[in-house]
Amino acid sequence: MTSPNAPRAVVFDLDGLMFNTEELYQHVGAEMLRRRGKVYEKELVxxxxxxxxxxxxxLMIDYHxxxxxVAELSAETDEIFATLLDERLERMPGLVDLLDTLDTHGIPKAIATSSGPAFVERVLGQFDLRPRFHFVLTxxxxxxxxxxxxxxxxAAERFALAPGHMMVLEDSQNGCRxxxxxxxxxxxxxxxxSREHDFSGAALVAESLADRRIYQLLGVTT
Incomplete structure (x- = not known):
């Protein structure tokens, strides 16, 4: 069952929320700066x-x-990242169960990510997840x-909903803002x-996508 006052749609961030790509980005950033004799400091991360x-x-260029x-760093990022995706890309805990529950209750879902379309299609395609979402914004x-x-x-416009009827799942302070x-x-x-980020204003700070409080906020039973 679904509560009548529950969110009517769910939007997922991608990096660090659905996949462990933020962890991989940390490796890429640290390696690029190591090659230049610099350190990937937490403030910059x-x-x-x-x-x-x-x-x-x-921001990385300005900071150091x-x-x-940007074009040179972008090409270098792609080079380092390509190997990591094949070897170390993983879905985050609780993702598949949450998607299954949303499907069961007929709650539409989408992705809204800061990543580019080619990268998004590759990552989703690696686990055949693209068909599970109504749309993807990049x-x-x-x-x-x-x-x-x-x-x-x-995203709210695409769903034809007021934003207040839409749940957004995010792993970062910038995304939550x-x-x-x-x-x-x-x-x-x-x-x-991101566990030390400021999430003031968030309806919930969850432990993972498996956190039962997300399901409670959605008003669904499993």
Whole structure:
């Protein structure tokens, strides 16, 4: 059963929420900076997390005053990341069970991510998850990246719902800020470095996607 006052749709972030890609990004960032004699400090990690790739890499350049361009760092990221995806990409705990429950109760779901479309299709395709979502929004669909609310306002529009009827699952402070500013029901599911982020305004800070409080907030029984 579904509660009549429960969220009518659910939007998933991708990196660090559905997959362990934030962990892999930490490895990539640390390796790129190691090659330049720099350290990937926590302050920089937190600032970059949840932002579109170009904006995140520009932050890295500015923070360490690197001579590299965004295009050069982007190509280097792709090179390092390609091997990691094949060897170490994993779904986050509780993801499949949550998707199954949403399907059972007929609750529509989508993805709204700061990543680019080619990367998203590759990651989803590795586990054949794309057909399980009504639509996918990527950095190619928006002008302003998270923490700007544009991507979640667009998701609500696609669902033909007021943002307040939509649950957003996010792992980062920047992502949660975007959801909260959009007026959505923000649920933080932090992991690794994001466990220390400020999630003020979130309806819930969950332990993982398997946290039963997410199901309670959705108003579903399992």
């Amino acid at each position: 937190d600032a970059m997390m949840g932002r579109p790739a170009a904006a995140a890499l520009q 005053q690197l001579e590299s361009t 950095s190619a669909d928006i002008t302003h990246g998270k923490p700007h609310p544009e991507i979640y306002l667009l 975007a959801a909260i500013e959009a007026g959505a029901i923000a649920v933080a599911v932090p992991g690794g470095p």
